[in-house]
Amino acid sequence: MSRRFPNRRLSPVRLTVLIAIVVGLVMAGFQGWKWFENETSQTREAWFAGYVDVTATPQFAFESPRADSDKNVVLSFIVASPEDPCTPTWGGAYTLDAAGTELDLDRRLARLEQRGGEAMVSFGGLLNDELAVACTSESELKKAYAAVIDRYGVQAIDLDIEGDALANSAANTRRASVIAELQSERAESGSPLAVWLTLPVTPDGLSVAGTDAIAETLDAGLELTGINVMTMDYGQSKAEDQTMGDAAVSALTASHRQLRILYDRTGIELTDATLWAKIGATPMIGQNDVRDEIFTFDDAEQLNTFAHDSHLGRVSMWSSNRDATCGPNYDDLSRVSDACSGIAQGESSFSAILGADFTGTPNSGAGITTTIEPIPEKDLSDDPATSPYPIWSPDASYREGTKVVWHHNVYQAKWWTKGDVPDNPVLQSFETPWTLIGPVLPGETPIPIPTLEAGTFPDWSGSTTYEKGDRVLFDGLPYEAKWWTQGDSPQAAETEPDSSPWMALNAEDVIAESTTGAGH
Known part of the structure; x- marks a missing residue:
C-alpha cells in the first residue's frame, strides 16, 4: 500500500522521513505497511x-x-x-x-x-x-x-x-x-x-x-x-x-x-x-x-x-x-x-x-493479507536411475503395500489400484489409495527387487498345466496359481491381477515361510 499527498510540499524533515521509509521498505523486500x-x-x-x-x-x-x-x-x-x-x-x-x-x-x-x-x-x-x-x-x-x-x-x-x-x-x-x-x-x-x-x-x-x-x-x-x-x-x-x-x-x-x-x-x-x-x-x-x-x-x-x-x-x-x-x-x-x-x-x-523459545504474541499476523506467492517451477520428472522404487504408471496395477515414486516422492498403495494418480489433490485420505511416505532422498538408487534362487520353484512353462496353489518362478519372481491354468503368463498378474490366474508373491515372504516350514 502507498500513500499520496497531492498539492503538498515536503519539508526537509518530511523528506528525510519519507526517504527512511522508502529505504526501509526496500530493505524489507517491500512487504508493505x-x-x-x-x-x-x-x-x-x-x-x-x-x-x-x-x-x-x-x-x-x-x-x-x-x-x-x-x-x-x-x-x-x-x-x-x-x-x-x-x-x-x-x-x-x-x-x-x-x-x-x-x-x-x-x-x-x-x-x-x-x-x-x-x-x-x-x-x-x-x-x-x-x-x-x-x-x-x-x-x-x-x-x-x-x-x-x-x-x-x-x-x-x-x-x-x-x-x-x-x-x-x-x-x-x-x-x-x-x-x-x-x-x-x-x-x-x-x-x-x-x-x-x-x-x-x-x-x-x-x-x-x-x-x-x-x-x-x-x-x-x-x-x-x-x-x-x-x-x-x-x-x-x-x-x-x-x-x-x-x-x-x-x-x-x-x-x-x-x-x-x-x-x-x-x-x-x-x-x-x-x-x-x-x-x-x-x-x-x-x-x-x-x-x-x-x-x-x-x-x-x-x-x-x-x-x-x-x-x-x-x-x-x-x-x-x-x-x-x-x-x-x-x-x-x-x-x-x-x-x-x-x-x-x-x-x-x-x-x-x-512454549519454549516462542517469542511472538497472539497479535502476530494481525492485518497480514494472504496473496498469491510466486512459486518456482519444479522439474517434476522422475529419473529411474535415482528413484528407489518404480516410477508410477497409469497403465500398471499396484497391489496393497506396493511402493512407487511420483514427482520426487515415495507413495505406498493402501489397496489394489490402477490409474489413480498418487498426488491427486483430494482433501480426505480415504479418497486416495495412496499414502505419501516422504521425498526421494539425495543419492538414492533403485532398491533391488528380491528374487528367489533358481530351483526354489519350477520355472513357468507355457505347455505345463497348473492347478490351484501351484507355485512357479518367472524371471526369478514367485507366483501362485489361483485356479487351473495353462499358457497364461504370470507376467500379466502385475498389470491385470483380477483376470490373471496367477497371484504375484513377495519373495521375502516366501523366504520367511521356508524358514518356518510353511508353504508348498
Whole structure:
C-alpha cells in the first residue's frame, strides 16, 4: 500500500522521513505497511499461549504469569446467552458486565498487560451455542462480536468450532461474513484483527466437516490468519502403537496438505513456509477425555521440536488451568479434571516445554493479507536411475503395500489400484489409495527387487498345466496359481491381477515361510 499527498510540499524533515521509509521498505523486500503486509513466513512471529477457562473453579490466576511462557493466554469461551441468543456471555453464565464485577475480569486483564502479557478471546467451544449458531441476525451478530472485541481491546480472536456447530454451513458463512466486515473496518482504522479457526482433527487430518468449514470461511471473504487443530481425543482414529506426539505430527502434516488444496481451490497458491505459518496445534495436556490417551512431557517436547522445525504459526494447550499435578485427594487420575493434568509433573510444567523459545504474541499476523506467492517451477520428472522404487504408471496395477515414486516422492498403495494418480489433490485420505511416505532422498538408487534362487520353484512353462496353489518362478519372481491354468503368463498378474490366474508373491515372504516350514 502507498500513500499520496497531492498539492503538498515536503519539508526537509518530511523528506528525510519519507526517504527512511522508502529505504526501509526496500530493505524489507517491500512487504508493505504494517497491517497490510503480504503473507510470508517472515512477516509473523510464532507464538505460544495456553487456553484459560475463565469460568472454571477454582479461578485460575492468569494475571500473575508463573513464567514467560504463561504470559500470553487464550481466554475461553464466549458463547450465546441462553436467554438472548445475540448477547455474548462467558460460558453462558456471565455477561460481559457480570464478568467484570463477579470475576473481576477487566482488572485482571489490565494487570496481565501491565506485566507484558497479551490475551486473545476464544468464541465457541464444545459446550453451549457459539454466537453465529444461535444469533441469526447478521447485524446483531456483528454487534455481539464487536462488543467483545471492544470490551477487551483484543487484536486477535479464536473461533473454536466443534460438535454440531462444525457442520452448520449457514452459521459458518454467517460468522465469516460478519467477522470479515469487522476485520476490514478495523484494518482501515489502523487496528487490525487476527482471526484463527480452531478445529478438531485426527491423525489423518481434518474431517469433511472441518475442510468444509474452512472452505465456507474463505468463500465468505474472511482473512484467515490460520487454523489451529486440536491434537487430542482421537479415539479409534489413532493406532494403538501411535504415541500422542506422533499422532500430533501426523495430524499437522495432513492438515498442511489439506490447507494447501483449500487455498489452491480459491486460486491462491502458497509456499510451504506460509502454509506452516498458518497452522497451529493445541494438545490436551496429560489425561485426555479418551481414557487411553495421555499427552506426556515427552510428547510435549516432540511437538515443540516439530513446531520449531516446521515453523508453525502457533502452539497452545488445553489448558493452563490443568497445568499442575493433581492433589492427594484426587483419587481417579484417568478421570479428567479441570484443575490438574492427571500426571505427576514435579517442578515441570507443560507451558514451559510447549512454549519454549516462542517469542511472538497472539497479535502476530494481525492485518497480514494472504496473496498469491510466486512459486518456482519444479522439474517434476522422475529419473529411474535415482528413484528407489518404480516410477508410477497409469497403465500398471499396484497391489496393497506396493511402493512407487511420483514427482520426487515415495507413495505406498493402501489397496489394489490402477490409474489413480498418487498426488491427486483430494482433501480426505480415504479418497486416495495412496499414502505419501516422504521425498526421494539425495543419492538414492533403485532398491533391488528380491528374487528367489533358481530351483526354489519350477520355472513357468507355457505347455505345463497348473492347478490351484501351484507355485512357479518367472524371471526369478514367485507366483501362485489361483485356479487351473495353462499358457497364461504370470507376467500379466502385475498389470491385470483380477483376470490373471496367477497371484504375484513377495519373495521375502516366501523366504520367511521356508524358514518356518510353511508353504508348498
